[in-house]
Amino acid sequence: MKLVLASISTARTRPKAAPADVLSTEYLTRSARYTPSEPKTFDSEVALLTWLDRQSARTTPALILCDSRGEQLTSEELAARLGRLRDAGTQLIVLAIGPADGWTTVARSRATLIVAFGRITLPHELARTVLAEQIYRALTILAGHPYHSGH
Amino acid sequence: MKLVLASISTARTRPKAAPADVLSTEYLTRSARYTPSEPKTFDSEVALLTWLDRQSARTTPALILCDSRGEQLTSEELAARLGRLRDAGTQLIVLAIGPADGWTTVARSRATLIVAFGRITLPHELARTVLAEQIYRALTILAGHPYHSGH
Numbered sequence: 244m245k246l247v248l249a250s251i252s253t254a255r256t257r258p259k260a261a262p263a264d265v266l267s268t269e270y271l272t273r274s275a276r277y278t279p280s281e282p283k284t285f286d287s288e289v290a291l292l293t294w295l296d297r298q299s300a301r302t303t304p305a306l307i308l309c310d311s312r313g314e315q316l317t318s319e320e321l322a323a324r325l326g327r328l329r330d331a332g333t334q335l336i337v338l339a340i341g342p343a344d345g346w347t348t349v350a351r352s353r354a355t356l357i358v359a360f361g362r363i364t365l366p367h368e369l370a371r372t373v374l375a376e377q378i379y380r381a382l383t384i385l386a387g388h389p390y391h392s393g394h
Numbered sequence: 395m396k397l398v399l400a401s402i403s404t405a406r407t408r409p410k411a412a413p414a415d416v417l418s419t420e421y422l423t424r425s426a427r428y429t430p431s432e433p434k435t436f437d438s439e440v441a442l443l444t445w446l447d448r449q450s451a452r453t454t455p456a457l458i459l460c461d462s463r464g465e466q467l468t469s470e471e472l473a474a475r476l477g478r479l480r481d482a483g484t485q486l487i488v489l490a491i492g493p494a495d496g497w498t499t500v501a502r503s504r505a506t507l508i509v510a511f512g513r514i515t516l517p518h519e520l521a522r523t524v525l526a527e528q529i530y531r532a533l534t535i536l537a538g539h540p541y542h543s544g545h
Contacts, residue, residue, distance in 0.1 A: 262420065266413040266520075318515040361512020364469040369417075369527055376520055 244329045246280040246378060249339040250371050251288055263368035270375035277382035282375075288342060288350050295337065295353070304335040305355040308346055309374055311364070313357035322381035324356060329385075338378060340371050395480045397431040397529060400490040401522050402439055414519035421526035428533035433526075439493060439501050446488065446504070455486040456506040459497055460525055462515070464508035473532035475507060480536075489529060491522050 248271060267282065274280035285291040298304050305328050316324070328336055341350070351357060360373055383390040399422060418433065425431035436442040449455050456479050467475070479487055492501070502508060511524055534541040 262413040262417040266417070269413065315513050317513045321514070359512070360514055361510070362466050362468045363472070363511055363524075363528055364531065365524065365527065369524065373514075373516070373520065373524070376516065377514055380515065 244278050244333060245335050246274065246278060247335065247337045248280070248282045248371070248375055248378065249291055249337050250282070250284050250367070251286075251291060251340070251342040252284045252367065253286065253342065263372045267368075267372045267375040270372070270379040274375070274379045274382050277386055280378065280382075288347060291337075291339060292350060292353065298335055302334040304337055305333050306350075306353050307336065307338045307356045307358060308350060308354045309338070309340050309360065309370060310346055310351070310357050311359050311362065312345075313359035315359050315361065318377060318380050319384060321358065321377055322384035325381050326385050328355070338374060340367065340374055343367060395429050395484060396486050397425065397429060398486065398488045399431070399433045399522070399526055399529060400442055400488050401433070401435050401518070402437075402442060402491070402493040403435045403518065404437065404493065414523045418519075418523045418526040421523070421530040425526070425530045425533050428537055431529065431533075439498060442488075442490060443501060443504065449486055453485040455488055456484050457501075457504050458487065458489045458507045458509060459501060459505045460489070460491050460511065460521060461497055461502070461508050462510050462513065463496075464510035466510050466512065469528060469531050470535060472509065472528055473535035476532050477536050479506070489525060491518060491525055494518060 248267070271280045271282055283294075285294065295304055295306060307324075325336065346354075346357075360370070360377070365373065380390060399418070422431045422433055434445075436445065446455055446457060458475075476487065497505075497508075511521070511528070516524065531541060
């Protein structure tokens with residue numbers, strides 16, 4: 244199973260946010276100890292969906308969108324959903340942070356799951372870091388490895 | 395009005411999480427453009443409450459605790475709460491990230507407000523970054539300054 248942390252990053256949402264990016268990369272590197280995990284940036288939602296279509300020729304990818312109107316899951320619940328996809332033989336899971344103005348209904352209708360990390364608004368780069376950390380946390384939960392309890 | 399981002403950081407929760415700390419500092423620096431904002435680390439919850447008692451001789455500080463069992467507010471709602479405290483003449487607002495095992499009932503009973511940023515579990519240093527960003531965002535909302543809409 245391969246995980247892709249996708250982000251839609253236009254010029255406006257691609258600032259000099261180095262520390263957040265460093266942190267996202269760090270969590271993905273740790274995630275890769277459990278399963279291949281990599282970042283991928285798209286210019287637009289359309290570019291993401293086109294890429295997803297191309298992957299679909301070989302496998303049926305699962306698309307998980309982050310959206311403030313999504314389901315609020317605990318970290319354990321997110322881990323359980325990923326575990327279920329893995330156990331069903333899913334080869335590719337794409338977890339995606341949307342454009343600043345949110346996902347269109349086209350993307351939403353393609354999604355396997357839409358998750359929200361609380362009701363607060365986060366800047367793009369920090370939402371990405373939080374998602375990267377939740378991916379890493381989910382993998383440690385699925386592997387039964389201890390990771391500090393946090394907040 | 396002065397804001398303090400307090401964290402309870404024992405040896406266990408004080409790791410080499412440099413990028414998260416850099417980012418927290420960055421958000422507090424930006425916050426300080428609006429109102430004095432500074433970080434403060436305590437060894438224990440008791441140390442925080444003792445320090446708070448000492449401040450209380452001069453002013454009545456408001457204590458806002460982050461806790462996964464707290465109220466889920468939007469960023470706008472958090473801004474409105476801070477605005478109300480400011481308008482009521484509050485001189486010192488302490489926003490605090492708890493110890494890994496959560497706040498005791500002693501701290502909880504002292505709190506003006508207990509907020510939760512979603513149902514997910516975050517590591518201490520990242521929870522702190524998210525809180526620092528929410529403080530900055532709240533100040534821009536109160537000042538009516540544009541800040542990107544984010545996620």
